[in-house]
Amino acid sequence: MKKQFKLSISFILLLFVTHSHAQDFTQQWNGYFSYFDIRAMSTSTDRVYAAAENAFFSYDLNSQTVEKFSSIQGLSGEEISAIYHSDTYALTLVGYENGLMQIVMDNNQKVFTVVDINNKQTISPPQKRINHFYEHEGKVLISTKFGIAVYDLENLEFGDSFFIGDNASELNIKQTTVFNENIYAATQGGGIRYAAFDDPDLVDYQIWQNIGQANWRAIEVFNNQLYALQNSNRLFEINGASQNLVQSYSEKVNDIIANQDRLTISLKSKVEVRDANFNLAFYVDGFSDVTLDISTAVFKDENLFIGDKNLGVLKVKESNQSEFESVSPDGPILNSVFDLKVLPNELWVVYGEYNQFWNPYPLTKRRASHFFDEEWYNFQFDELDNARELSHIAVDPQNSNRVMISSYFDGILEFSDNELLNHYDSQNTNMEGVPSNSNDVRVGASVFTQQGDLYFTNSQSVNPLKKMNANGQVSIIDVSDIYFEASKNAVAKIEADNSGNVYAATYKKGIIAYQPSTNTPKMISSDVQGVDFPEVYYENPRITALKTDLSSRLWIGTSDGLRVMYNPSSIFENNANVSVSPIIIEDVDGLAQELLFKQFITDIAVDGANNKWISTADAGIVQVSANGQDVLNQFTVSNSPLPTNSVSSVDADLTTGIVYFGTSRGLVSFNSKITGGQDDLENVRAYPNPVRPGFNGRVTIDGLTDRANVKITDISGNLVYEETVSGGSVQWDTRAFGKHKVSSGVYLVLITGADQKETQIAKIMIIR
Template sequence: MRLYNKTNFMRGLLLAGLMGLSTAAFSQLGTGQWRMHVAASQAVDVAFGDGLAMAALKTGVIEYDEAAGETKIYNDQNGLSDILISCISYDAGTKSFFIGYDNGNIDQLYSDGSIVNIPAVKLASIPGNKRINSFTSKNGKMFAATGFAIIVLDPAKHEVKDTYNPFSVPKNYQSVVFLDDSIYALHNDGMVKAFANNPLLGNPNNWSVDTRVDVPALDVSYQKAGVCNNNLYVWAKKETYGADSIMKVTSGGLQEVIGHQFNMEIVNFQVVNNKLGVSFSDSYLLFNEDSSIYFGIPSYSNPAPEMRAVAYDGTNYWVADHKNGLVKYDTFGTSKIISTEGPPKNDFFSINGHDGKIVVTAGTIDRVSLSFSLPGAYTMKDEDWTLYDKSTQSLWSSGVWDIGTAAINPKNPEEVALGGYCLNGLSIVNGSEITQLYGASNSILENTALGNNMTCITGLDYDDDGNLWIVNAYSSKILKVRTADGNWYAMSNNPLISNAYASELAIDYNGNKWVGVYGKGLMGYKDNNTISNTSDDIIRVMQTGSGSGNMPSDNVTALAVDFDNEIWIGTDNGLAVLYNSDGIFSTAGTTDVSRILVTYDGNVEMLLGNSYISDIEVDGGNRKWIGTAESGVFLVSADGQEVISNFNKDNSPMISNAVLDMEFNHQTGELFIITDNGMVSYRSDATYEDPDYASTTVFPNPVKPDFSGPITIQGIKYGSEVKITDAAGNLVYKTTSNGGTATWNGKRITGEEVSSGVYFIWTAPTEGKGKKVGKVVVIR
């Protein structure tokens, strides 16, 4: 996050309660509600039935009703029970779609949108792999091939009917298919079979090994099976790229029908339209059984698609595309990408924001090695997303990857700085276009001391004058600046931190810079407002040990500056605060940081103990939102003496407890939370003030009988005493605004619900004259 000018940094408070779930547009997201940000990309499977095309995404399902022209996304915020989807299949008998998950969970999604969860596999006390690899519908049953056994489901009763374990020990079953009077189950090392109508298939003795599918070589595993025109086929995957095969199961064993002559990697195999459907790395082909090509779906996008699966509706082919999501392809060669609202991709690493605009980096920066990730970055303003990646930016055609940090220029929000670990580590965005690239060849940025000829930019922040401050990791001078007029300066350096890895960057209200240096502690830098003159600069380095800084750890993982100009420091071993942040530069030696001590059940403990702190955000009420690597998000009081709430996967719509980064949209009060499983957000009651009352709104209005959440008054002056009166002027309720927002629970001061009527809202700020700011209609 970046810091705002203190005179404009209005205060607020986030509501700690959970009020419901939503995936609608933000204008419909109520205070206390959550939503999940899912891109209609990274599709892994697809199914068609009852006029609906359903594509399984990494964290949701996209539904497309072609007749109605309507698109909908389901995720765990609006009905699905889980995330990390593995497969999807249609059951014609119940007109429902079965959705499988990596952890064994199963959802049954009906055409009318209702969803039934079948959690038996997920909840089973079985160690190891429970992944649902595929579904097969047969004779009113749904067969799930899982990572340990074959599960038989009753679609009408939403329950597990039986479990088949042909070996008495777990096997990773990939497919269940039927041919003639037999059931076949393919696992990574072979195939088993049994008489399909045997009522005792739960007994391993009623299964036998199909010796036609011999035990594969050590570098080969079986991945899928299918039946086409009364013939049985399996996909054999080899570790060598491009050496996979589709094999026909014959009386004499396996016979290759589609092999490595195409020199392309097979990513999936299925039977589609009575043909052998093969997904290659960038195309999809349907083969006749004589190995001739029947039909092909070529590349239809740039960059090339990654077609993972196809469903056929009798006329059109529906593609699960890992790059583009759900795609319709007809027999005339016309393709249509089914677009939805939301981020361009499902890759999230870091987030920053300013004045209602956020920027998300989709790559990653690893301290140890390069990952060469190419997802790029995206911005969002007023729910409109803009993608910056290799396909949209000509300057990124080569030499740019691992984009992991970003900042927005407060003097010109159209300018965004993006940092990465690559040949040209700094990119400057103007509007929708990247206009400048900087690296060691055209600026004072340095390549790393590691000898890899790469520039590693791990931290970016603009100050209030529009100067861009840059953390240039692994360089002789890790802190650099590009001024608003385009000049470059390298700041002085303490030899202790030269050539070290540094990442976290914050600028306080006195203009001092704070940089977290891995293994070296926290650097404070005072340039005395003379950027071009480094001779008067002061550097302090705080490390572990009393008198040396007393840091919890020398590995700084998060930084934030609060309203009192105190520096909140997160490490991989807990939390600390530097209270006298400016005084450290005016005294000799090093000032120690402080651990916050709290009383819990009569015991004095350190706040959050030795938790790995991944991010710290300060809300408008000076409260701290602390993200952790394992325990979700904590909301603590301004001084840290009280833990107000802990949002985690067990008690909230958080999709993971591993928080990577967070950021507020202070205009709306929405807190964006990036986790290792994706991004969610929570609409709080924290917003900046509107001293002119030009944007005052009350919502919902009217308040209908079925509404149970808070009534929100937004766009008022900071520190207002808010009073609610009835039409006769009688006081009904009073509260104090949190920054520019106050909430009312719809009850009287005494706790009873108010009756139907019109209620007036008055504010009286701590300074200045009060005024009536609105009214709300309550219907009981």
């Protein structure tokens, strides 16, 4: 048995370095992040920079093109709180909620990670937030929730930190600026504090003077005047120790930015642009077809760039304020993916959710997205008939244009070619609401059988399992003999096998199994002999994922680990011999251990070689072999561009080999190069080829037919590898039956189709 990867990653290296070069994952990975929730903006000579939730982009003012930066390029995936571009040093600074800072170099796009603030043990995590950057004479003043940190842009190193609260206490610094060679800091609860920029004793809190004790949100130098914004939405001119009110607003003011003789004042639904004399040059207070929720705005080259929390960056010409152009990159509407469904070169995503206790409250209106023809279509709420908590997607195998989206509050939506055809709920079908509200129709998930019927779970209803025919008629499946007090219990995920049998996950009661051909329901639970579910307080675990593989095995994810049912249809036999058991593997020390022991499994996908891709709530993604005995890959935030280890959903495109991972912080994909079975062996290929010195990966052989036999021999005919594949590809680790690495030479790949009639030969050159 092959040695396994451990499921924990060490971060010891980070304890010894404060700067590290982030890895670029662009060769095998792709990112699909949302750039519509704008948090901060900056400008350079010819670009505008906009930071979204955990990625940013730059807009080229000359070419009018965008360039994206995300975890694929090396960003951390954490939540961004500040951004600044330095023309002098040709770099971009990105600040995060957790105190992390990253530097992106203009010349080569390399990303450096700076962990000094993030690793500071004496500062509590909430106080590490980076609020703002301000550059002056080669130094950047970093405003944080604990004080001011100084960073040297010439040497790329930290200098002093200033704790300027009373008695050197922490003080939330929202912004800083330098005016008349004094540092001015807008603080929360400490007024405006200032001291000479070149004072050698800035670390001494006593040399910092203060103006009042109010809460200040922002501070800017504009036309040789110092302006500051109070939390009370009043804008003041600061003159010495005096405060002169210049403007008061009834609506919240989120930001002020001075640039190119213009001061932009960003309110929640309006942006004012003031000229050098503080006269109103123009303003934007909305457009006919959108509602603004503005976070920030900046003026650049006769254009106003508005950063909105839902719409991304809107470009408005000073000469025509009634129209806008969206300049944000194309992408999904949100990062918080709850479920996804992959079709050949297509992807559906929903964002509504229920929590780990299967409660949908508080309700959200997070909508849905469809990626096709290399573009994203983001549905508006009214295009979804105002359905909330969209939680699952099913596609008709006989008509891929027919898509059913489950709502865990509003029933089922039926789509064709991106158009809503029907909205099914308790008003027009036999769907049932929860006991306290007949309109609260909680459909956890749905699945099409090969026969074309749609089965779905109707959670917390008297009849939790239902079927919909092609005409939209819903019939009740009676499971009352095996599933008691159904209206008090939740059901969610559902799966079907190749025989049309259906399996539905319950909260803590096990799995409802139903055989349509005999109209037989059965219960798969810890009470059934042969069922070895994880023991959770003497009851069944929550069943959180179900997936049948290419060998008709049922893979079961639970809140406390992974199980496999090797012959699920046996549950319907008399005197059934049921086997539901964990996967036992050997760890690196040769000791037996349970695969994914006590891990919260969120989803399971099967690729073209029958490998399993298993997503978890806090351990990233694990890829295992067809039988689960070999851990082929484990992806976490430490070795991949996953923006978080909390992965909610996974699915594989069998035509391309691309596997998609949906997380709470964004969607990424990995090109596994593992495809589904082909019709013939005409396009067999092996790569990389040749295998050069230093290569430690696997050679992929694809273009195979399903169930083809693959033998690899050396030039003398000695067999070093053999496997009958599931799907259209196989991967060889260049070892002789998993033992020692084979030596240099030419190796023959002998392929025979399942019918023994078609054969093919390929060659692999290995150079050690």
